[in-house]
Amino acid sequence: MSARTRELFGLLPVSLLVAAGFAAVLTTRTADVSDATLTYGAVFLGLCVLAHLFIRARLPDADPYIFPLAALLAAVGLVVIYRIDAELAREQAQWFVVGLILFCATILVVRDHHVLERYRYLIAAGSIALLLMPRIPGVGQQVNGAFLAIHLGPIQFQPAEFAKLGIIVFLASYLRETADVLLRPRLRPLPFARQLLIFGLPALATLLLVLALDLGPAGSILLIVFVASLVAVLRERPSPKHFGPLLLIWGLAMLMLIFIRDLGSSLMFFGGFLSLLYVATGRLSLVGVGSTMFFGGAFFLARTVAHVEERVDVWLDPFDPRLVDDEGYQIAQSLFAQADGGLFGQGFGRALLELPGGGIILPAAHTDLIYSVFVNEVGLFGAAGLLGAYLLLVFRGFKTALLAGDGFSKLLATGLTAVLALQVFVIVGGVTRVIPLTGVTLPFVSYGGSSIVANMVLLALLLIVSDKARSERLRRGGLV
Amino acid sequence: MNAQIVRLFVLFAVLFAVLVAFTSRWTVFEAQSLADNQNNRRPLIEEQQIPRGLILARDGRTVLARSLPEGRGKNRTFVRTYPQGGLFAHPIGYSFITNGRRSLELSRNADLAGQEDEFESLFAGLEGREREGLDVVTNLDVAGTQAAVAGLAGRKGSVVAIEPQTGKVRVMVSIPEYDPNLIPSDIGRLERDRANQPLLNRSTQELYPPGSTFKVVTAAAAMDSGKVNPDSVIDGSSPREISGVPLSNSGGQSFGPISFTDALTNSVNTVFAQVGERVGRNTMVEYMRRFGFYSDPELDYPNFQMIPSGIINGDGDYVTDGFDVGRVAIGQGGLEGEIRSSPMQMALVAAAIGNRGRLMKPRLTDRVVRKDGRVKERVQPDLQSQVVKPEVADQLGQMMGRVVEEGTGTAAALSGITVAGKTGTAEVGANREFTQPWFIAFAPIENPRMAIAVTLERQPAGSQGGTVAAPIARSVLEALLGGGG
Numbered sequence: 001m002s003a004r005t006r007e008l009f010g011l012l013p014v015s016l017l018v019a020a021g022f023a024a025v026l027t028t029r030t031a032d033v034s035d036a037t038l039t040y041g042a043v044f045l046g047l048c049v050l051a052h053l054f055i056r057a058r059l060p061d062a063d064p065y066i067f068p069l070a071a072l073l074a075a076v077g078l079v080v081i082y083r084i085d086a087e088l089a090r091e092q093a094q095w096f097v098v099g100l101i102l103f104c105a106t107i108l109v110v111r112d113h114h115v116l117e118r119y120r121y122l123i124a125a126g127s128i129a130l131l132l133m134p135r136i137p138g139v140g141q142q143v144n145g146a147f148l149a150i151h152l153g154p155i156q157f158q159p160a161e162f163a164k165l166g167i168i169v170f171l172a173s174y175l176r177e178t179a180d181v182l183l184r185p186r187l188r189p190l191p192f193a194r195q196l197l198i199f200g201l202p203a204l205a206t207l208l209l210v211l212a213l214d215l216g217p218a219g220s221i222l223l224i225v226f227v228a229s230l231v232a233v234l235r236e237r238p239s240p241k242h243f244g245p246l247l248l249i250w251g252l253a254m255l256m257l258i259f260i261r262d263l264g265s266s267l268m269f270f271g272g273f274l275s276l277l278y279v280a281t282g283r284l285s286l287v288g289v290g291s292t293m294f295f296g297g298a299f300f301l302a303r304t305v306a307h308v309e310e311r312v313d314v315w316l317d318p319f320d321p322r323l324v325d326d327e328g329y330q331i332a333q334s335l336f337a338q339a340d341g342g343l344f345g346q347g348f349g350r351a352l353l354e355l356p357g358g359g360i361i362l363p364a365a366h367t368d369l370i371y372s373v374f375v376n377e378v379g380l381f382g383a384a385g386l387l388g389a390y391l392l393l394v395f396r397g398f399k400t401a402l403l404a405g406d407g408f409s410k411l412l413a414t415g416l417t418a419v420l421a422l423q424v425f426v427i428v429g430g431v432t433r434v435i436p437l438t439g440v441t442l443p444f445v446s447y448g449g450s451s452i453v454a455n456m457v458l459l460a461l462l463l464i465v466s467d468k469a470r471s472e473r474l475r476r477g478g479l480v
Numbered sequence: 481m482n483a484q485i486v487r488l489f490v491l492f493a494v495l496f497a498v499l500v501a502f503t504s505r506w507t508v509f510e511a512q513s514l515a516d517n518q519n520n521r522r523p524l525i526e527e528q529q530i531p532r533g534l535i536l537a538r539d540g541r542t543v544l545a546r547s548l549p550e551g552r553g554k555n556r557t558f559v560r561t562y563p564q565g566g567l568f569a570h571p572i573g574y575s576f577i578t579n580g581r582r583s584l585e586l587s588r589n590a591d592l593a594g595q596e597d598e599f600e601s602l603f604a605g606l607e608g609r610e611r612e613g614l615d616v617v618t619n620l621d622v623a624g625t626q627a628a629v630a631g632l633a634g635r636k637g638s639v640v641a642i643e644p645q646t647g648k649v650r651v652m653v654s655i656p657e658y659d660p661n662l663i664p665s666d667i668g669r670l671e672r673d674r675a676n677q678p679l680l681n682r683s684t685q686e687l688y689p690p691g692s693t694f695k696v697v698t699a700a701a702a703m704d705s706g707k708v709n710p711d712s713v714i715d716g717s718s719p720r721e722i723s724g725v726p727l728s729n730s731g732g733q734s735f736g737p738i739s740f741t742d743a744l745t746n747s748v749n750t751v752f753a754q755v756g757e758r759v760g761r762n763t764m765v766e767y768m769r770r771f772g773f774y775s776d777p778e779l780d781y782p783n784f785q786m787i788p789s790g791i792i793n794g795d796g797d798y799v800t801d802g803f804d805v806g807r808v809a810i811g812q813g814g815l816e817g818e819i820r821s822s823p824m825q826m827a828l829v830a831a832a833i834g835n836r837g838r839l840m841k842p843r844l845t846d847r848v849v850r851k852d853g854r855v856k857e858r859v860q861p862d863l864q865s866q867v868v869k870p871e872v873a874d875q876l877g878q879m880m881g882r883v884v885e886e887g888t889g890t891a892a893a894l895s896g897i898t899v900a901g902k903t904g905t906a907e908v909g910a911n912r913e914f915t916q917p918w919f920i921a922f923a924p925i926e927n928p929r930m931a932i933a934v935t936l937e938r939q940p941a942g943s944q945g946g947t948v949a950a951p952i953a954r955s956v957l958e959a960l961l962g963g964g965g
């Protein structure tokens with residue numbers, strides 16, 4: 001069976017889900033049955049088939065599971081949003097159409113992703129500009145303390161979603177070049193006295209710092225990892241020409257953290273950067289330096305920026321009586337909703353979202369807390385299934401990276417998949433109290449035009465890389 | 481690069497596993513504590529929107545609690561009403577969104593609210609069934625409860641009646657009562673009424689000195705451990721020095737050498753004090769534990785509404801040693817330890833003796849029934865402990881029969897039914913100016929179908945167990961047994 005036929009069959013479960021999901025939601029709202037709602041479920045399916053045909057035409061060898069998985073996630077999102085508000089569901093479907101259009105456009109325009117390498121600096125600059133746009137007064141909009149949205153007349157979108165694509169493209173290209181330089185041959189073992197100096201001095205310094213600054217256990221571990229990694233890096237006397245840009249990127253990430261003030265997106269970007277760094281160079285020491293510096297900066301920010309501190313306090317104890325009705329309300333209600341879901345959930349369409357007599361019991365249900373609504377409706381089993389679907393998508397993305405023939409392709413596929421995976425981790429982790437709650441969207445599922453469109457473009461890029469990689473492999477007679 | 485890509489994937493797989501782990505933490509492991517969190521309004525809202533189950537008396541027809549619908553469509557909620565008013569207030573309790581729950585409404589909440597386990601709710605969702613509460617049929621007897629209330633006639637006290645062979649609680653009355661229908665409006669006033677404490681269930685939540693009714697426990701311990709038998713002769717002269725302090729019989733009456741049976745019939749303190757000393761502290765406590773002392777009764781009732789009975793010292797601590805066993809044996813004690821019991825516990829003592837020494841776990845619930853009539857759960861009698869050998873129980877039963885026949889408990893005698901009982905009159909009050917009359921019994925002696933404990937708080941001096949409490953027990957037993965039970 002060819003890849004494209006497998007993809008078509010892969011759309012079958014999607015259609016079943018859409019049918020079952022909408023039917024379930026409809027039966028709980030017997031007063032609201034209308035043909036229109038059923039038809040746009042059918043329309044959704046029709047669009048997916050159209051997109052499939054497009055892929056068949058232009059990317060015949062692309063990975064067969066990536067698109068159906070994304071369609072599945074989008075379908076889940078539609079069903080859950082429909083339950084929350086039919087109007088929002090209609091808007092989401094419209095954005096999905098726009099996303100599909102851009103999906104096809106990307107595939108048409110970007111025949112070979114290597115062309116993106118030529119414009120990498122332009123792309124980088126554009127992405128940074130997009131990221132900083134929400135800080136422009138009059139245009140930018142502060143939501144929950146974070147500068148993530150832009151309001152330009154009737155248009156409202158989140159530029160960070162698109163910026164993440166640009167940054168990944170840039171990093172993939174840049175790191176491919178500098179990776180050779182960063183990768184050094186194995187060093188000769190040093191004489192013992194020198195070793196003592198190189199390891200002993202920093203260890204002593206660390207100890208003194210821990211005592212002098214009175215760092216807690218978390219701070220101490222951070223410092224130890226930082227120093228160890230730094231020593232490993234500095235041992236090789238790196239040239240400023242190559243490490244400068246890395247420091248610059250780190251600096252930009254920290255600035256982003258300070259300017260945009262969103263822990264979640266910063267974590268996502270920086271995580272993507274570190275993932276690419278690791279894959280490109282294979283050196284954990286670099287990752288060590290980078291991540292400890294990021295966490296150090298984040299800690300510092302948590303102490304100084306009020307709303308970040310608030311998020312961390314709420315994460316640590318949402319039921320604190322001073323917080324639970326106010327800042328902690330969102331995460332507390334998220335946990336209550338999940339507990340209410342239990343193993344199998346309340347059933348599609350039966351999540352409790354309002355207090356009798358008006359008032360909302362689960363705020364931001366269609367965006368930040370959509371995972372909680374989902375858990376409430378389908379329980380732990382459904383949630384594990386959803387996370388499984390995401391993991392499968394990530395798996396196919398990394399498989400594409402493995403199959404790719406050249407450095408840029410590998411890094412591009414890795415980076416795109418990594419940010420997607422990190423985005424899922426950040427928002428689901430925030431909602432389940434693994435990390436503080438932040439304003440990142442759940443890809444394909446959350447309501448949000450920018451999110452859907454940007455992720456469709458991400459999907460397109462991934463499929464382009466996949467097509468090239470798999471067709472080359474097939475030509476060389478290998479297995480895909 | 482490939483190796484790193486693989487490792488990166490493994491990292492993400494681990495991170496996603498963490499996400500699943502945390503989700504399961506909230507949906508499974510900590511779900512119950514989240515549901516119980518006082519900030520969580522979901523359970524309350526959800527329960528307000530489903531019809532809560534009925535609570536019925538033992539006849540399966542008399543409704544003790546029901547939910548009436550209010551409003552229509554999406555705004556429909558259910559409000560709890562209690563057709564019997566305050567009559568069954570203490571065993572049944574109440575359930576209101578803003579006031580919480582109490583008593584059986586609380587201990588059987590899961591069934592009344594129709595909470596199913598995960599798999600049942602999955603099937604219910606697939607079948608499209610709406611959640612509804614299940615009905616709880618109790619063991620409570622309407623006629624017996626009415627007789628108890630009439631008998632107490634507004635005086636503070638308690639009546640508890642239990643079926644010895646099954647542990648079914650037929651009557652649990654505590655006066656003063658309260659009207660559960662008025663809880664939403666009146667709870668503040670009821671809570672502040674410190675003089676009467678209407679919300680207190682005196683049957684299970686209050687401890688009183690049991691007086692001579694505790695001699696039944698002493699006799700059981702002494703006979704089962706072989707220290708005495710019904711014909712043992714002991715000197716009953718009064719006063720007698722017990723633990724260095726003189727002890728008198730009731731009314732100062734002095735008996736010479738007297739059989740143990742006669743000592744029980746006439747409630748001779750000095751005899752029982754000696755018997756208590758022969759039994760010794762350790763054995764006494766051991767038998768008390770077998771009767772259920774020192775723990776909450778194993779009743780399907782909230783723990784915070786029950787108190788263990790036992791020997792309590794001047795600081796309010798439970799003690800199992802260092803007390804004056806002679807005086808505890810007759811139902812009193814001193815600063816080192818005084819015996820105090822709830823009416824429920826004394827009823828359990830009578831029930832155990834009546835059931836040939838086998839103490840059954842007390843139960844308010846008989847069965848839980850779904851709306852379509854299927855029985856979800858039928859509460860079976862459950863043995864709690866074999867307190868004494870069956871022969872000892874038989875002998876003790878005969879002795880208690882003499883108490884009612886010719887001793888202090890003649891007011892409890894019923895025509896046609898033999899009653900085995902024991903009176904008790906504890907002196908209470910700072911200057912011992914009041915009495916706490918008691919009467920425990922079971923009937924009929926040959927095949928006991930009912931055990932009972934009656935007590936009244938702070939009665940005027942001169943009120944005896946035999947004159948005040950026994951007649952009430954009689955009328956309740958008549959109501960329970962006279963009409964075929």
